Amino acid sequence: NSVDVVVETGSTNSDLADLATKGVPQGAVLIAEEQTHGKGRLDRTWSAPARSGIFVSALLRPSDAGVPRDNWSWIPLLVGVAASTALSRAAETPVRLKWPNDLLVTVGEEERKLGGILTELADNGRAVIAGVGVNVSLRENELPVPTAGSLALAGAPVTDREILLRELLRTLSELYEEWCADGGDPTATRLREAYLSQCATIGKHVRVLLPGDTQVVGEAVDVDDLGRLVLREPSGAEHAVSAGDVIHVR
Ligand code: BTN
Numbered sequence: 001n002s003v004d005v006v007v008e009t010g011s012t013n014s015d016l017a018d019l020a021t022k023g024v025p026q027g028a029v030l031i032a033e034e035q036t037h038g039k040g041r042l043d044r045t046w047s048a049p050a051r052s053g054i055f056v057s058a059l060l061r062p063s064d065a066g067v068p069r070d071n072w073s074w075i076p077l078l079v080g081v082a083a084s085t086a087l088s089r090a091a092e093t094p095v096r097l098k099w100p101n102d103l104l105v106t107v108g109e110e111e112r113k114l115g116g117i118l119t120e121l122a123d124n125g126r127a128v129i130a131g132v133g134v135n136v137s138l139r140e141n142e143l144p145v146p147t148a149g150s151l152a153l154a155g156a157p158v159t160d161r162e163i164l165l166r167e168l169l170r171t172l173s174e175l176y177e178e179w180c181a182d183g184g185d186p187t188a189t190r191l192r193e194a195y196l197s198q199c200a201t202i203g204k205h206v207r208v209l210l211p212g213d214t215q216v217v218g219e220a221v222d223v224d225d226l227g228r229l230v231l232r233e234p235s236g237a238e239h240a241v242s243a244g245d246v247i248h249v250r
Pocket of ligand 1: 010011012013014035037038039040041042044046054055056057102115116117118131132133134
């Protein structure tokens, strides 16, 4: 595997997508100390002060690893499980997920966003770029938005970026290899159980803001084979959502 560290770049996801087009193999990893045009989900930006966090992207080629395209929809959730598992362990602080893959920590009494994951297709749909951003050392006045958190604000005893990053990459490659060995089968229970146990959304009453300004409310009861969040609406009807912003109501 090749691991490259750059001091400053626009976006590690965009850089790795360019490399993917040039045929760089699965397993390549790009780490930046600072991003000037970090990208988030749903066309948002991702900003954080230099050296305040983890900005990393990894290149996956699931077809080469024997996973048919129909099974790729669990990849964003897989990367989320890897990140929450690795950070909980290495930072010695509970990190959970908000569907699909926001990383959450508790700061005081509040559940705050610690980081997030952006997965994108590259190389004409042959590759997946898995980008992870984590707020590590940010103090309250450095947060991009007041609802954000950081490991330091959560009181984590370990905030060494290198230790966290090593554990993150190790856990991601372990989970990914296991998943590939199953052909990415969404009915295989290991990944699904790990996801459900890490996901704070399951069992909560949520409001989901869907792309295009509509919203649904209900109890989050499960995640389906496509990685969609299954909601039980007040009428009792079940409804699966594939993208959107979840707000935990209670
Ligand atoms: C989100 O929560 O919206 C996802 C944020 C993903 C940020 C990471 S930082 C490394 C990688 N490069 C990017 O441009 N974005 C991801």
